[in-house]
Amino acid sequence: MTQDAQQLPGMISGGEPSATKKFDYTVIVWVVLLILLIILVANPIFQLFKESFFVSEDEAGGFTFQNYIDAFETDEYYKPMYITMMLAISVGSISLVVGAVMAWVVSRTDIPFPNLIRNGILASFVTPPFLGAIAWIFLAGQNEGWLNKWIRGLFGLSDEFYLFDIFTMKGVIFAMSLYTFPLVFIVVLAGLNNISSDVEDAANVAGGGTFHTMFSITLPLVAPSLFAGFILAALEAMILFGIPAVLAIPAGQHTMTTQLRAFMVSEDDLLGLASAYAMPMLILAVGMVWTRGIVLGRRGYATVGGKGGQRRPQKLGVWRIPIFVLCMIPLVCAIVLPAMALLTTSFMKNLGGGLVWSNLTLWNYHFILTNDAVRESIYNTIMLAIMAATGATIVAAISAFIAQRKLIRGHEYIGFMATAPIGIPGIVLAVGLFAAYTKQPFVLYGTLWIMFLAYLTKYLPLAYQTSNAGLTSIHPELEESCRIMGANRLQVFKDVTVPLFKTAVIASWILVFMPSLRELSASVLLWTTNTKVISVVIVDFYEETLLGPISALGVLLLLITLVAIAVGFRLVGRDFMRSAG
Amino acid sequence: MAVLDLKGLLKIFGTDVRAVDEIDLHIEHGELISLLGPSGCGKTTTLRLVAGFIDPNAGEIVMDGDVVSNANSVIPPERRNMSMIFQSYAIWPHKTVSQNVGYGLKFRGITGAEADKRVKSLLSVVQMDHLGARYPSELSGGQQQRVALARALVVEPAVLLLDEPLSNLDANLREEMRFEIRRLHDEFNITSIYVTHDQAEAMVTSDRICVMNSGKIEQVGKPSDIYDIPATKFVAEFVGVTNSIPGKISSPELFEANDGAKFMMNADGGKTGELVSIRPHRIHVHAENADVGGADAQNVLDGEVTRGYYFGSTVDYLVKVPGLEEPLRVIGDPHQFFGVGSKVRLTIEKAAVILVSDS
Numbered sequence: 001m002t003q004d005a006q007q008l009p010g011m012i013s014g015g016e017p018s019a020t021k022k023f024d025y026t027v028i029v030w031v032v033l034l035i036l037l038i039i040l041v042a043n044p045i046f047q048l049f050k051e052s053f054f055v056s057e058d059e060a061g062g063f064t065f066q067n068y069i070d071a072f073e074t075d076e077y078y079k080p081m082y083i084t085m086m087l088a089i090s091v092g093s094i095s096l097v098v099g100a101v102m103a104w105v106v107s108r109t110d111i112p113f114p115n116l117i118r119n120g121i122l123a124s125f126v127t128p129p130f131l132g133a134i135a136w137i138f139l140a141g142q143n144e145g146w147l148n149k150w151i152r153g154l155f156g157l158s159d160e161f162y163l164f165d166i167f168t169m170k171g172v173i174f175a176m177s178l179y180t181f182p183l184v185f186i187v188v189l190a191g192l193n194n195i196s197s198d199v200e201d202a203a204n205v206a207g208g209g210t211f212h213t214m215f216s217i218t219l220p221l222v223a224p225s226l227f228a229g230f231i232l233a234a235l236e237a238m239i240l241f242g243i244p245a246v247l248a249i250p251a252g253q254h255t256m257t258t259q260l261r262a263f264m265v266s267e268d269d270l271l272g273l274a275s276a277y278a279m280p281m282l283i284l285a286v287g288m289v290w291t292r293g294i295v296l297g298r299r300g301y302a303t304v305g306g307k308g309g310q311r312r313p314q315k316l317g318v319w320r321i322p323i324f325v326l327c328m329i330p331l332v333c334a335i336v337l338p339a340m341a342l343l344t345t346s347f348m349k350n351l352g353g354g355l356v357w358s359n360l361t362l363w364n365y366h367f368i369l370t371n372d373a374v375r376e377s378i379y380n381t382i383m384l385a386i387m388a389a390t391g392a393t394i395v396a397a398i399s400a401f402i403a404q405r406k407l408i409r410g411h412e413y414i415g416f417m418a419t420a421p422i423g424i425p426g427i428v429l430a431v432g433l434f435a436a437y438t439k440q441p442f443v444l445y446g447t448l449w450i451m452f453l454a455y456l457t458k459y460l461p462l463a464y465q466t467s468n469a470g471l472t473s474i475h476p477e478l479e480e481s482c483r484i485m486g487a488n489r490l491q492v493f494k495d496v497t498v499p500l501f502k503t504a505v506i507a508s509w510i511l512v513f514m515p516s517l518r519e520l521s522a523s524v525l526l527w528t529t530n531t532k533v534i535s536v537v538i539v540d541f542y543e544e545t546l547l548g549p550i551s552a553l554g555v556l557l558l559l560i561t562l563v564a565i566a567v568g569f570r571l572v573g574r575d576f577m578r579s580a581g
Numbered sequence: 582m583a584v585l586d587l588k589g590l591l592k593i594f595g596t597d598v599r600a601v602d603e604i605d606l607h608i609e610h611g612e613l614i615s616l617l618g619p620s621g622c623g624k625t626t627t628l629r630l631v632a633g634f635i636d637p638n639a640g641e642i643v644m645d646g647d648v649v650s651n652a653n654s655v656i657p658p659e660r661r662n663m664s665m666i667f668q669s670y671a672i673w674p675h676k677t678v679s680q681n682v683g684y685g686l687k688f689r690g691i692t693g694a695e696a697d698k699r700v701k702s703l704l705s706v707v708q709m710d711h712l713g714a715r716y717p718s719e720l721s722g723g724q725q726q727r728v729a730l731a732r733a734l735v736v737e738p739a740v741l742l743l744d745e746p747l748s749n750l751d752a753n754l755r756e757e758m759r760f761e762i763r764r765l766h767d768e769f770n771i772t773s774i775y776v777t778h779d780q781a782e783a784m785v786t787s788d789r790i791c792v793m794n795s796g797k798i799e800q801v802g803k804p805s806d807i808y809d810i811p812a813t814k815f816v817a818e819f820v821g822v823t824n825s826i827p828g829k830i831s832s833p834e835l836f837e838a839n840d841g842a843k844f845m846m847n848a849d850g851g852k853t854g855e856l857v858s859i860r861p862h863r864i865h866v867h868a869e870n871a872d873v874g875g876a877d878a879q880n881v882l883d884g885e886v887t888r889g890y891y892f893g894s895t896v897d898y899l900v901k902v903p904g905l906e907e908p909l910r911v912i913g914d915p916h917q918f919f920g921v922g923s924k925v926r927l928t929i930e931k932a933a934v935i936l937v938s939d940s
């Protein structure tokens with residue numbers, strides 16, 4: 001073994017080492033990031049703020065508080081705020097109870113099939129809330145709802161009788177809770193899994209029974225997660241547009257989101273009023289997200305993983321099966337029943353006609369696949385989802401990399417900037433984007449670009465968190481060991497960083513792609529005839545009561561989503577949904 | 582094969598954390614030297630300076646006569662022909678064991694059959710030949726450690742750097758791997774720097790030990806010298822257990838403790854110090870008034886046992902001696918046990934009394 005074989009190419013032999021100059025990217029990176037931040041967040045919010053203090057052009061123009069006075073003093077506008085608060089609190093509370101109890105059951109007891117329950121709850125993110133709400137009309141409408149019919153048939157009751165009516169505030173609360181309790185479940189499960197079982201065992205040893213231990217030890221320790229879960233669910237209830245649009249408006253009620261849309265589609269120019277009306281939502285939502293961050297501490301973004309470890313599960317005894325059945329009810333209501341309802345309706349001629357041969361048809365599918373507007377919306381949806389996923393992933397991956405590798409000065413602020421849009425409700429963001437980009441010199445309204453900006457802004461924080469988590473798991477020593485073996489920076493990047501970071505990047509892409517497919521609350525304010533997306537078409541059809549085609553479109557949307565998930569599982573493994581919380 | 586010289590090496594983090602504070606160290610060709618010191622004393626920083634991962638603020642690192650690092654420029658790690666074993670092992674999870682081990686060869690122009698041959702031979706050296714196709718997640722901690730060793734050695738580096746390589750292993754494995762590392766060093770004879778905070782690990786593996794404290798070198802020497810003739814109170818107390826007795830030299834062969842007790846010691850030309858260090862097992866315990874021979878050849882002290890713990894092979898005493906502020910810690914022979922309150926006579930050879938400085 002000779003000395004020569006060991007000599008590395010380029011190794012200095014003699015004299016002083018050559019100076020290695022490092023180019024400083026600080027200025028370039030910051031300029032790019034600041035421009036992005038201005039376009040995506042600062043400008044829309046500023047314009048929103050500005051508009052709220054101006055009367056529209058065709059009246060006098062000029063500075064005024066009138067918009068705020070109108071927004072808060074008119075009974076008609078004030079009532080939706082009251083309803084929204086009521087919804088947020090009831091949905092938050094119901095989700096808290098259901099989500100937390102299910103998390104405890106899955107994490108701490110000998111319930112059968114805990115993974116089935118866990119994965120089922122994760123899967124309920126697959127159904128867009130507005131589709132779920134429409135499906136529940138088929139299931140629990142007063143006259144035609146299948147559950148009502150079934151009960152009538154079962155007990156031989158008259159056609160007047162009904163047990164469920166989805167077009168009520170209770171119905172709205174029910175439908176919303178189905179899609180918000182998973183948020184509580186995920187946060188609380190993570191909280192529970194992070195409590196060392198020793199702490200609980202110690203309490204048991206000290207003489208505390210199962211329930212005493214739960215109330216005196218476990219409950220205080222997960223209190224931050226419970227609080228955070230409640231906030232998440234209440235926030236979601238506050239900013240949801242789809243469910244109230246489908247269920248509350250026919251019941252004659254507006255929430256803040258639907259009222260906001262009513263302003264925006266009004267014949268009059270009510271942009272100022274809409275902006276003022278959006279302010280309390282914006283402030284509340286951002287405040288709630290911050291509170292949650294503070295309560296959860298630095299681990300602001302809980303994942304389902306956690307160091308579960310070996311635990312001695314509590315024995316449920318004879319209650320094991322009954323509790324399992326109870327736990328399946330929310331899952332059946334959130335996933336199984338709506339999916340079945342949509343699927344069957346999509347093949348039916350007549351909604352009331354029942355599941356008989358003569359009532360079956362492919363017409364609904366034929367209709368959506370041949371209708372030009374629908375076909376264009378499918379194209380737009382997929383285009384937008386690809387653009388948003390790619391854009392958000394690129395920006396997130398690069399900025400997370402720069403932040404984690406401390407490549408520029410001020411790197412510690414990058415994370416804050418990339419997650420700055422977090423908490424801004426989609427519909428508020430849309431009003432801001434509308435205010436910012438409908439006038440010269442930046443006219444984006446009427447193009448897909450304005451929707452792209454909305455999606456990008458809305459999902460950038462999620463993409464950033466995913467990329468950041470992925471990078472955190474790459475120990476810097478993995479890269480250093482590569483360098484010392486003889487690889488230069490570029491080779492390290494190619495051989496170690498990229499292969500290990502790839503998973504997170506793919507996960508981030510899919511995690512943005514999926515919600516982009518069904519984005520509604522921002523799209524519903526930004527679409528124009530040429531830029532409709534599937535979710536907007538569904539709401540449109542709903543207003544025209546084209547329920548069959550809606551079901552077919554819904555099935556199509558679910559199929560695309562499932563394909564995306566399947567691809568994700570293949571490329572990344574089953575863990576990628578974990579960061580979805 | 583390489584000779585390393587660290588000259589006045591300084592690394593300051595932020596504005597005032599002097600992580601490595603102007604150290605000088607010469608490392609011989611084929612030597613295994615360990616950097617020993619408490620956590621945060623600057624061992625890792627020193628190692629990473631040598632590897633070229635960080636730039637010094639002042640001073641230089643010279644390898645075989647070539648400056649590889651100074652304040653102005655630093656040869657990057659990939660051009661130093663060094664290998665490093667990391668605390669986390671840093672085994673690439675997406676590569677198999679063989680791919681991990683063989684990775685560095687392509688940069689040295691070794692590919693194909695020759696590369697395979699070397700990977701196989703190194704894997705057999707670390708007794709991992711049957712696991713080449715496995716992925717790291719399928720290996721135990723000890724096996725990952727062996728992969729890291731094979732990967733570092735296969736490229737025949739000029740210098741091998743090890744940063745607390747055993748700290749993530751459980752106690753049994755740690756002991757076994759100490760000998761393994763020494764065995765591999767004897768086989769390959771690569772100039773090595775071994776960072777550890779475990780004195781036993783340093784003793785077993787090293788040719789020389791460099792004891793560090795607060796960014797500075799306290800003492801460099803053979804393991805036996807570090808243990809038997811510590812230069813400072815810090816070294817005496819960090820490497821093993823000792824009695825540190827403050828006082829002053831009253832003549833070249835006589836040390837007077839602050840409270841009056843006197844200790845004879847061997848004159849060590851002009852050495853100064855503010856304390857003496859006496860290892861507990863160098864103090865012999867006898868019965869009260871026992872005839873212990875000449876009091877001019879050794880120190881004889883009378884005292885009273887205030888504590889005696891029986892350990893089977895030894896007894897751990899505290900003995901209160903008039904003229905000493907603190908009781909003396911003494912390791913005694915269990916065949917002759919003295920209970921608490923017993924009067925005993927202690928003898929200490931002159932050579933066991935070591936003058937050390939306080940800093």
Ligand SMILES: Nc1ncnc2c1ncn2[C@@H]1O[C@H](COP(=O)(O)OP(=O)(O)O)[C@@H](O)[C@H]1O
Nearest residue numbers: 594595598600619620621622623624625626627
């Ligand atoms: N990248 C760094 N930035 C700031 N301070 C550091 C950095 N690395 C190490 N230090 C500080 O330098 C000192 C020495 O650290 P280190 O060399 O890691 O110690 P050791 O390896 O002996 O435990 C410590 O006080 C540590 O906090």
Ligand SMILES: [Mg+2]
Nearest residue numbers: 621624625626
């Ligand atoms: Mg260290």
